Amino acid sequence: MADSAAQATAPAYVYDVKMTCGGCSGAINRVLTKNVEAPNAFSVSLETQKVVVWGPSLPAFDDLTAKIAKTGKEIREKEEVKDNKRLAELVSV
Amino acid sequence: MADSAAQATAPAYVYDVKMTCGGCSGAINRVLTKNVEAPNAFSVSLETQKVVVWGPSLPAFDDLTAKIAKTGKEIREKEEVKDNKRLAELVSV
Numbered sequence: 487m488a489d490s491a492a493q494a495t496a497p498a499y500v501y502d503v504k505m506t507c508g509g510c511s512g513a514i515n516r517v518l519t520k521n522v523e524a525p526n527a528f529s530v531s532l533e534t535q536k537v538v539v540w541g542p543s544l545p546a547f548d549d550l551t552a553k554i555a556k557t558g559k560e561i562r563e564k565e566e567v568k569d570n571k572r573l574a575e576l577v578s579v
Numbered sequence: 580m581a582d583s584a585a586q587a588t589a590p591a592y593v594y595d596v597k598m599t600c601g602g603c604s605g606a607i608n609r610v611l612t613k614n615v616e617a618p619n620a621f622s623v624s625l626e627t628q629k630v631v632v633w634g635p636s637l638p639a640f641d642d643l644t645a646k647i648a649k650t651g652k653e654i655r656e657k658e659e660v661k662d663n664k665r666l667a668e669l670v671s672v
Contacts, residue, residue, distance in 0.1 A: 504602065506600050506601065506602035507599050507600035507602060507603065508599065509597065509598065509600060509602075509603045509652070510600065510602045510606070512651070513603070513606065513650055513651030514651060515651070516651040517650075517651040553649075556610065556646075556649040556650070557606055557610075557649070557650045557651050558605070558606030558607060558608070558609040558610040558650050559602070559606050
């Protein structure tokens with residue numbers, strides 16, 4: 487599920503989340519593991535501060551955003567991404 | 580609310596939560612700020628890994644425990660404490 491080797495494709499949700507250690511990113515990982523079911527997938531990167539969730543049957547954007555907010559982590563930016571060009575712009579940074 | 584100079588008194592809830600950086604303890608702090616109202620109070624210690632919530636009109640133990648669990652942090656131990664002797668044993672470690 488959190489296999490970062492998997493390639494994210496639109497539609498996707500992209501979040502910039504303030505994470506300062508492996509404990510922070512691990513917490514996001516656990517919450518997403520509970521709330522994102524296969525065949526959907528996600529990746530969490532402490533290095534880029536990006537959380538990406540994608541797949542054909544995603545939970546509603548607002549619902550998933552609320553779940554992430556309940557971790558207590560600051561969401562600096564969030565975007566519902568509809569096409570792969572925009573996704574590439576966001577995740578290649 | 581998160582004034583650690585305040586003295587915790589029973590009844591209280593004491594949690595041992597795995598926190599590895601200030602971002603971890605900050606996340607717990609934000610969630611408790613939202614869910615614990617005055618005159619109740621709480622303290623979060625990265626050093627001792629202890630989260631203590633106390634006051635005369637606490638939320639239900641299971642409800643507050645669920646809120647903390649939703650941060651994605653591991654709760655190693657949790658206890659609803661009814662008397663000050665037991666509280667002193669737990670928080671003096």
